[in-house]
Structures are given as C-alpha cells and as structure tokens.
Amino acid sequence: MLKLDEQKPKLGDWKDTIKNLDPLGTALFLPAITCLLLALEWGAAEYSWSSPPLIALLAVFAVLLVAFITWQYITRHTTATVPARILFQQSVAFGGASQFCVGSAMLTVSIYIPLWFQAIKEVSAMQSGINTIPLVLSVVVGSILSGGLTQRLGYYTPFMIIGSSLMAVGTGLITTWNVHTSISMWIGYQAILGLGVGCTMQHPNLAVQIVLPKQDVPTGTAILSLCQTLGGAIFTAVGQNLYIDKFTAGLELVGGLDPKQILGGGATDLTKAVPTALRPGVLKAYNNSITKGTFFAALIIACLAIPAALGMEWRSVKDKNSLTQAAAQDEEKTCSADEELAPKVNHDQTEQSLPASNTAQHEVSASGSVWKRLYLWYRSSGQLVSYLTAKANPDLHDELKNGR
Secondary structure, X not given: OOOHHHHOOOHHHHHHHHHHOOOHHHHHHHHHHHHHXXXXXXXXXXXXXXOHHHHHHHHHHHHHXXXXXXXXXXXXXXXXXXXXXHHOOHHHHXXXXXXXHHHHHHHHHHHHHHHHHHHHOOOOHHHHHHHOXXXXXXHHHHHHHHHHHHHHHOEOHXXXXXXXXXXXXXXXXXXXXXXXXXXXXXXXXXXXXXXHHHHHHOHHHHHHHHHOOHHHHHHHHHHHHHHHHHHHHHHHHHHHHHHHHHHHHHHHHHOOOOHHHHHHHOOOOOOOOOOHHHHHHHHHHHHHHHHHHHHHHHHHHHHOHHHHHHOOOOOEHHHHHHHHHHHHHHHHHHHHHHHHHOOOOOHHHHHHXXXXXXXXXXXXXXXXXXXXXXXXXXXXXXXXXXXXXXXXXXXXXXXXXXXX
C-alpha cells in the first residue's frame, strides 16, 4: 500500500504537467485560424455575412484567439509557444508586420493579375501567365540587388523603406488599369511592384538573425513565416469577397444578366455567353471589381508596410559578422594556448618509470591531444565533414585508406 505522503503531488510533478500541456497553445491557435479562413472563404460566396454558419465561425475564432492569448500570458515564463521577449522585440514585431503586409499584397496581386489579363485582354491562361513574367523577374532582381547592397553597406533597413515605398507605388499604379491599358504600362507597373517586393521580402528574416540570440532565431523566423503566410491567406479571401461584391453590383447595373451564371463561367469565358451589346458593360464591371476592389485592398495593406519598415532597428550586418569572427578567433587562440601550455613528455621514459595505472592515464591524455590536433587540422583545412562521412560509411573505408 502507498503511504499518504507518497500520494501527494510534488513540485516536479506539476512541472511535468505543465510540460505536457505545452501543445495546448497549438490546439487553440490552429482551430482559431481555420475558423477565420473558412469564414472568409465562405463569406459572400457560399453564405451571406449574416448567416448563422459565418456568425458561428467568427464567434469561435474570437473565443479561441482570446483563449490562446490568455494561455500565452500564463505560460510566458515557462512553455509559451510564442515567448514575449521574442514577439515584442522591436525588429521582430515590425518585421512581422512588414511580412504580413508583403505577403498580403504580393499574393493577392499575383493571383488576380492573371485573371485580369484573361478577362480584360481576352488572352489564354498560358498567355496570362507569360504576361506576369515582369512581376516575377523584378522580384528576383530586387532580391539580388538589395541583398548585394546590404552585404556591402551593412544596413538592411534603408532597402526595406525603399522597397515598401516602391511596393505601395506599384500597387497604386495597378489600380489605374482599364480596358485600354497599353503593354508598356502593365509591364512597367508590374516591374515597379516586383522591385518593391524583392527589396522588402527577405530583410526581416535577416534582421532576426542579427537582433536575436542564436537560440531564439528559429522561433523568430517561424513568427515571420507565420505572418507572411497568414497575411496572404487572409487577404486572398478578402480580395475574393470584394471582387464578388463589386462585380455582382456592377452586373446588376448592366441589367438583363444572371450574376451567378457570369461568376460561374470564369474569367476566360466571361463574355462568351453575353450579348454583344452588353459586353462593354460587363468588361467595365469586371475591371472595376478587380482594380477598385481587390487591388485597392492590396494598396491599403501595401501602404501599411511603410511604417512597419520605418520601425525596424538600424543594425549593421557587419557588426554581427565581426562578432562571430572574433568569437571564432578567440576559440582558436584558446585551443592553441592549451596546446602550448601542455607539458612535453618523453613517452619512452614515462612508460618505463610510471606505474601501469599512470601509464594508462597518460595514454588517454596523449590520445586526446592527438584527436584534438586532428580536429583542429581538419577544421582549418575544411575536410572534417568529408573525413567523418568516410569514417562512418563502410563503403568509403577503402577510399579513406587510399587517401591517407
């Protein structure tokens, strides 16, 4: 039988209980986001915003989000999913806001630009993808240029500010598209937007590696990735709802058409089932629904990226590199000093004079120094990884012997 004292919970048991409850944050957060995305996906497309399913989804989202925030506050010193010291760090907070804005604007625009080409310019799906090449190439060019200049100058904050401004300008110019927009205009506007996104998108991840300790970098990077993907998912649904609402209202003004049939026909077959006299009105309604609805929402969120970039800390990449190199040099100096201070012993005389136990200890220390020298040599020559791989793989033993 167990004694009464043995049945009482101990402090260690409570700590184990808290550790077991660590997944509770994830169990609260994931259903909350799922309810939000379902509400945004079904709103105006499947159900009206006043319907009971959407109201229930939004209510569950609010309750679970409050519960998640409360749980994070309770476990802020123990097992919080998002520690406050990381979340409220200046560069992480503003970097997360910047990633949210960049993900929202970029994903929303990149989805609806091909639809605009298919409907307004009446091109195929493949040709609409080809027409978005200026956007993709400018993103790549902006990322490469800003990365190289950051490596040379040391500061990434100026490029985030410039990139956010270009992104806002490019998104604003895209909202001016109409049926008569020329090729040079839609190519140039996409290039401006892409350069802005490329100059802004990667630098928050770089900032996390500069401002956070090494053990907190994975958590900070995960926060930024969550903000970027969450922003894209939310504003894609927001853009879809704005497009449906505005296009439906525009078709009602045209008259004589079934909005559900037109919406179900897709962008490529937008005007095939429409009488010739009504096609200009349908194209105008479609253009306004995308440019004044979806693209305008992307413009608002792109403008919010500018204050987010202004809030970033001015930290130099070169300072971080110099600290890392200094730490590596200090480690090498310490290793070399230990080798110089180590007593130089004549192995033959020692083996003859010392007892068996002392001889064994000396052999262990001598073998340790040999391995230490071997490690330092391979680390300096850059061959340690290949050596260990060959040592661990039986198929490479012969090659290792021949290499010696």
